[in-house]
Amino acid sequence: MPRTLFDKIWDFHLVGQRADGRDLLYIDRHVLHELHAHHGFTQLEKQQRPVRRPDLTFSVQDHTVATKPGRNDDTNPSGTAFIKATREGSRKNGIRLFDIDDPEQGISHVVAPEVGIVLPGATHAVPDSHASTVGGVGALAFGCGTTEMTHILATQVMVLKRPKRMRARLDGRLGAHVSAKDVALRLIAELGVAGGRGYAVEYAGSAIAAMPIEQRMTLCNLNIEMGGRSGFVAPDEKTFAWLAGRPYTPKGAMWDRALDYWRTLATDDDAAFDREVVLDCNALEPQITWGTDPSQVVGISGRVPDPAAIDANRREAAESAFAYMGLTPGTALAGLPIDRVFIGSCTNSRLPDLEVAAAVVRGRRVAQGVSAMVVPGSSSVKREAEAVGLDRVFRDAGFFWGESGCSMCAGGNGDRGAPGERCVSTTNRNFENRQGAKVRTHLASPATAAASAIAGRIADVRQLLAGAA
Amino acid sequence: MQPFTSHTAIAAPLLKDNVNTDQIAPILNTRSLREDYKAMLFHRARRREDGSEDPDFVLNKPQFRSAGILMTGNNFGAGSSRESAVWSMLANGIRAIVAKSFADIYRENCLQNGLLPIVLGAAEADVFAAWVVAVNGAAPFTVDLITQRISGPAGADIAFDIAPADRTRLLEGLDDIGLTLKHMNEIASWEQRAAAAQPWLQTARDTR
Numbered sequence: 001m002p003r004t005l006f007d008k009i010w011d012f013h014l015v016g017q018r019a020d021g022r023d024l025l026y027i028d029r030h031v032l033h034e035l036h037a038h039h040g041f042t043q044l045e046k047q048q049r050p051v052r053r054p055d056l057t058f059s060v061q062d063h064t065v066a067t068k069p070g071r072n073d074d075t076n077p078s079g080t081a082f083i084k085a086t087r088e089g090s091r092k093n094g095i096r097l098f099d100i101d102d103p104e105q106g107i108s109h110v111v112a113p114e115v116g117i118v119l120p121g122a123t124h125a126v127p128d129s130h131a132s133t134v135g136g137v138g139a140l141a142f143g144c145g146t147t148e149m150t151h152i153l154a155t156q157v158m159v160l161k162r163p164k165r166m167r168a169r170l171d172g173r174l175g176a177h178v179s180a181k182d183v184a185l186r187l188i189a190e191l192g193v194a195g196g197r198g199y200a201v202e203y204a205g206s207a208i209a210a211m212p213i214e215q216r217m218t219l220c221n222l223n224i225e226m227g228g229r230s231g232f233v234a235p236d237e238k239t240f241a242w243l244a245g246r247p248y249t250p251k252g253a254m255w256d257r258a259l260d261y262w263r264t265l266a267t268d269d270d271a272a273f274d275r276e277v278v279l280d281c282n283a284l285e286p287q288i289t290w291g292t293d294p295s296q297v298v299g300i301s302g303r304v305p306d307p308a309a310i311d312a313n314r315r316e317a318a319e320s321a322f323a324y325m326g327l328t329p330g331t332a333l334a335g336l337p338i339d340r341v342f343i344g345s346c347t348n349s350r351l352p353d354l355e356v357a358a359a360v361v362r363g364r365r366v367a368q369g370v371s372a373m374v375v376p377g378s379s380s381v382k383r384e385a386e387a388v389g390l391d392r393v394f395r396d397a398g399f400f401w402g403e404s405g406c407s408m409c410a411g412g413n414g415d416r417g418a419p420g421e422r423c424v425s426t427t428n429r430n431f432e433n434r435q436g437a438k439v440r441t442h443l444a445s446p447a448t449a450a451a452s453a454i455a456g457r458i459a460d461v462r463q464l465l466a467g468a469a
Numbered sequence: 470m471q472p473f474t475s476h477t478a479i480a481a482p483l484l485k486d487n488v489n490t491d492q493i494a495p496i497l498n499t500r501s502l503r504e505d506y507k508a509m510l511f512h513r514a515r516r517r518e519d520g521s522e523d524p525d526f527v528l529n530k531p532q533f534r535s536a537g538i539l540m541t542g543n544n545f546g547a548g549s550s551r552e553s554a555v556w557s558m559l560a561n562g563i564r565a566i567v568a569k570s571f572a573d574i575y576r577e578n579c580l581q582n583g584l585l586p587i588v589l590g591a592a593e594a595d596v597f598a599a600w601v602v603a604v605n606g607a608a609p610f611t612v613d614l615i616t617q618r619i620s621g622p623a624g625a626d627i628a629f630d631i632a633p634a635d636r637t638r639l640l641e642g643l644d645d646i647g648l649t650l651k652h653m654n655e656i657a658s659w660e661q662r663a664a665a666a667q668p669w670l671q672t673a674r675d676t677r
Binding site: 012015016018019020021022024026028029035036038039047049052055056058078081082085096115117119121122127128129143144145146147148150151154155156157159161193194197198227229247248249250251254257258261293313314316317410411412419429431432433434437 | 491
């Protein structure tokens with residue numbers, strides 16, 4: 001019987017079934033971070049249970065680390081206890097930690113693929129909802145809670161109900177300055193914030209085939225913003241070339257053998273999905289959120305919608321979003337004055353994201369009154385960006401150039417905006433108060449964020465580069 | 470995990486869709502390994518800008534201050550996987566949430582902690598929401614997991630569905646790790662099979 005790629009990966013990793021009917025799925029790679037790790041270590045110690053596979057487990061310091069140059073454990077005092085407990089617990093349990101000063105430290109979802117910890121066809125879990133970012137290299141990843149994380153530490157399996165299968169076919173060619181972020185925002189707008197609930201989503205189609213790996217990761221990262229349980233792209237030659245030679249990938253004869261297997265990782269023709277959706281990307285323009293959930297999206301030439309045009313079920317939420325965002329229906333998004341720009345997060349902080357933003361910024365200045373910051377997704381990305389002078393491009397333009405971490409995505413490290421500020425952000429959630437009390441977040445691509453920093457207003461990058469803004 | 474059999478408490482209406490974990494358990498400026506989960510629950514929504522209590526927020530209203538059941542809308546618990554969004558409910562005595570739907574990770578986090586997530590169909594959810602609003606905290610409701618019924622003052626019981634596996638976990642308050650460890654032989658033999666079929670999955674070494 002023809003099978004989807006999801007089923008192939010799931011079936012391979014199926015260890016057994018619990019008496020309650022749920023599946024036991026083996027987790028090949030488990031990555032912890034400091035907001036959850038200490039809970040797990042403490043619980044296991046209490047239960048006198050060891051970590052079953054410390055060799056398949058990694059930890060990172062990302063959510064609470066400061067971004068200031070010369071940072072240490074205490075630079076963000078609210079993170080100190082978490083950072084130290086993660087260090088201590090990782091040491092005691094024999095887990096490789098990407099510590100605050102490690103040359104490969106960074107956001108777990110950036111670090112894991114970058115060093116080759118995650119592989120095509122592998123299962124992956126992180127106590128973080130954006131775990132499926134690594135679906136961009138063809139891994140099947142699940143975000144989990146703290147108790148589930150502890151369960152994985154003790155058993156190396158996750159107890160799951162098999163999700164349904166969805167295929168999102170993204171057809172067409174992306175226009176200039178349009179990227180995976182715009183595609184994802186449009187898809188979330190179409191399907192809604194719960195449209196993917198209960199599904200493992202395979203992203204496919206000609207737009208995906210053409211997409212670099214980093215953009216596939218952006219797309220898979222945002223899968224949770226439509227409620228998806230997991231999201232991935234079938235690996236292809238681009239994936240294999242991207243992974244080859246990374247520190248933790250197999251080498252030599254083992255690589256060749258892995259490659260033979262990875263080339264079989266595709267959905268069979270005629271395999272059935274529970275749901276199929278199609279998005280034509282040909283005419284897609286840059287997208288931006290106007291509201292307080294990631295489905296409240298318009299094209300950059302669009303206007304804040306009229307409540308009468310909004311589905312009745314979503315109208316009340318829209319009206320509350322208008323008030324929070326300080327917007328009135330009919331207002332054009334482009335041209336709205338802004339106070340802050342953030343380029344970073346597991347969504348858009350890899351080297352090509354920074355290159356795109358730098359190309360917009362180069363030779364220009366951040367508009368007066370706008371605070372703009374770039375926070376690379378990992379210390380490796382930071383180093384690589386510096387090697388090609390991107391840090392100078394950003395600094396010369398007036399951007400802050402930070403040490404890597406989650407930073408202003410959720411503000412867990414103290415990087416936050418001030419009340420009432422309007423912020424264009426390359427992150428994943430425009431929830432109320434997430435980037436600071438009363439901060440008004442507009443989610444957009446690195447290109448749009450960079451163009452907006454220069455213009456001092458929400459800007460259409462295409463116009464800015466054409467000299468029209 | 471504390472077993473769940475039945476729970477009798479005041480029910481509070483939070484009739485919104487997509488209530489997210491940033492709202493339920495916001496990341497705050499000061500935090501420690503021993504967080505105050507009781508104070509964390511809806512920390513921002515409960516307060517006005519000057520830090521004083523917002524009397525309009527449902528859980529601040531006198532009749533709902535001791536609420537132990539929450540009635541809400543679609544996609545409750547969207548967003549982050551942070552389990553503090555469940556622990557903060559429990560710290561406030563809320564042991565059952567009735568919703569039109571839950572975000573996947575949040576629902577699982579509830580089940581891991583003995584918090585009963587009840588999903589009602591849209592029509593029944595509207596009936597229950599109206600009932601909760603009408604009672605207005607004057608009398609408690611009972612959520613019974615054995616009979617799978619919600620009962621309350623002056624109204625017909627509402628039956629709810631829950632997957633048998635989830636029901637058993639809650640009723641017995643079982644230690645999930647302990648149950649999985651019974652499968653240790655299967656886990657070990659899976660590892661052996663994987664080491665033969667896809668050996669690169671069973672090692673993760675820096676080979677530089």
